[in-house]
Amino acid sequence: MATKILRNKTGSDFGVPASAQADEASSLITSPALHEGLSFIRKNSGKGGGYDYWADVPTGGSYRPDTEIGQRLAEEFIAFIGKYHNVGNATLLGSIMLAMEASATRGHKIGFMNTINKYAMAGGYVSQMPQDEVEPTKQTPDARPHAVIKLEGLLQEAAALLRENEDLKIAQVALNEHGIHTMYKMPGFRKPDALRDxxxxxxxxxxxFREMPIEKFTRENEDxxxxxxxxKHEDxxxxWKDAAPSREGAIEALKLLTEIDIFTEDFRVDGSLAQxxxxxxxxxLEGLEGMVA
Structure with a gap:
């Protein structure tokens, strides 16, 4: 009984270092048979068995097409060992290269190895990075109360629904501890706003004034x-000393600020139209604090 229990234990149960545990975990990853997982490997029939590691690879008839074939098969190989990174596949590249020496064209070899080299460079670069750059950044937990986080998500979902369903004619939704209040758009209705007007x-x-024919002006009547x-409207x-009464009024104020005549005045001068x-x-905008706009 004790022997059976020991057989079921892994390295982590005996304080084995993390690197050794990683190797142990990799060795447990099961991959399909090579001839089923890679298109260019064939299982040998007959008494000897084993694999042909560069089998039935077509040639393109010239160097460039052959390099493209080599690149494609290298990408296939990288994807395979990336998905099935176990100890058995760790030595697979050597067997492939020996088989390529016997039957691959020069284009096959260059295309295949250049692609492998590209991935090797990427791995080498990562291996030389400082450890704090390699480790993924841990997401800082949201310290806000759960109710606030949930409410924010619901409000964002509600806003998306309003944008996607304009036919509902909902102008605004307000909520508080007493309930939800929905305000609908009424054709022709505009919220009173003296500043906007x-x-x-x-x-x-x-x-x-600018469009009046010049002949209608005289020195006596122009002013x-x-x-x-x-x-009189400018005066x-x-x-005006207050905040804009509505969103529309604030927008109109900002629009007027973009018109060229406004910038003849100093923003900092009290009583100027720009100010x-x-x-x-x-x-x-300052009055919107705490509101859902």
């Missing part, structure tokens, strides 16, 4: 026309 009025007035068409914007628009959008 002032910006639109200013932009429309300025555009109309009054400008005041009536857009300057109202300069006097007013910048602060209105900034205050709106």
């Amino acid at each position: 002032k910006i639109i009025a200013y932009r429309d007035g300025l555009r109309a 009054q026309i400008a005041a009536d068409m857009y300057e 109202a914007l300069r006097a 007013t628009l910048r602060l209105a959008a900034l205050k709106y």
